[in-house]
Amino acid sequence: MQSGQVNRSVIWGLVLIAAGLLLLMGNFNIVFWPLRALSGALALGIPGLIFASVYAGNRDQWWAIIPAGVLLTLAGVSLVESLLPWVNTGWIFFFGLAVTFGLVWRETGGVQRWARVTALICLALAAINLLGSLIRFALPLALVALGVYLLTGRNRHGD
Numbered sequence: 001m002q003s004g005q006v007n008r009s010v011i012w013g014l015v016l017i018a019a020g021l022l023l024l025m026g027n028f029n030i031v032f033w034p035l036r037a038l039s040g041a042l043a044l045g046i047p048g049l050i051f052a053s054v055y056a057g058n059r060d061q062w063w064a065i066i067p068a069g070v071l072l073t074l075a076g077v078s079l080v081e082s083l084l085p086w087v088n089t090g091w092i093f094f095f096g097l098a099v100t101f102g103l104v105w106r107e108t109g110g111v112q113r114w115a116r117v118t119a120l121i122c123l124a125l126a127a128i129n130l131l132g133s134l135i136r137f138a139l140p141l142a143l144v145a146l147g148v149y150l151l152t153g154r155n156r157h158g159d
Helices: 003-027 033-057 062-083 090-107 113-156
Strands: none
Touching: 003 033, 033 062, 062 090, 090 113
C-alpha cells in the first residue's frame, strides 16, 4: 500500500469513528441541539464525501459522482430541515440531483446522454417545486392585496 492510501484510510477511518460516536451520543441524548441537528447531515454527508473522494482519486470512476451527489444532496436537505423546518426542501433535493447528473454528463464528455436528460428533468422538477412553494405564499398575499385594493380603491374613485 502506498503512503497516500494509508493516510487517506487513517483520515477516513477517524472521520467514520467520530461520526459513529456522534450518532450514538445522539441516540442516548448526550449531544446538545446543534450536534443533533447535524447528525442526519453527517450520516449522509460522510459517505457522500467518501464517494466524492473515489472520483477525485480516479477520474475514470465517474459512477462515484452519482452516490456522492445523491448523498450530499440528502445531507443538505437534512440539514436545512433540521435548522429551518418551515422551508420546503423539495426543490433543494431536485436541484441537487440536477447538479449531480449534470456533473456526470459533463465529466464523461457528454458520452452519457441519459445523464443530461436526467439533469434537465430534475432541474424542471426543482423549478416546479420552487414555484409551488412560492405560490403557497403568493396566492394568499395576492388575495390580501386585492382585498385591500378593493377596499381602498373604491373610496378613491367615488364608487
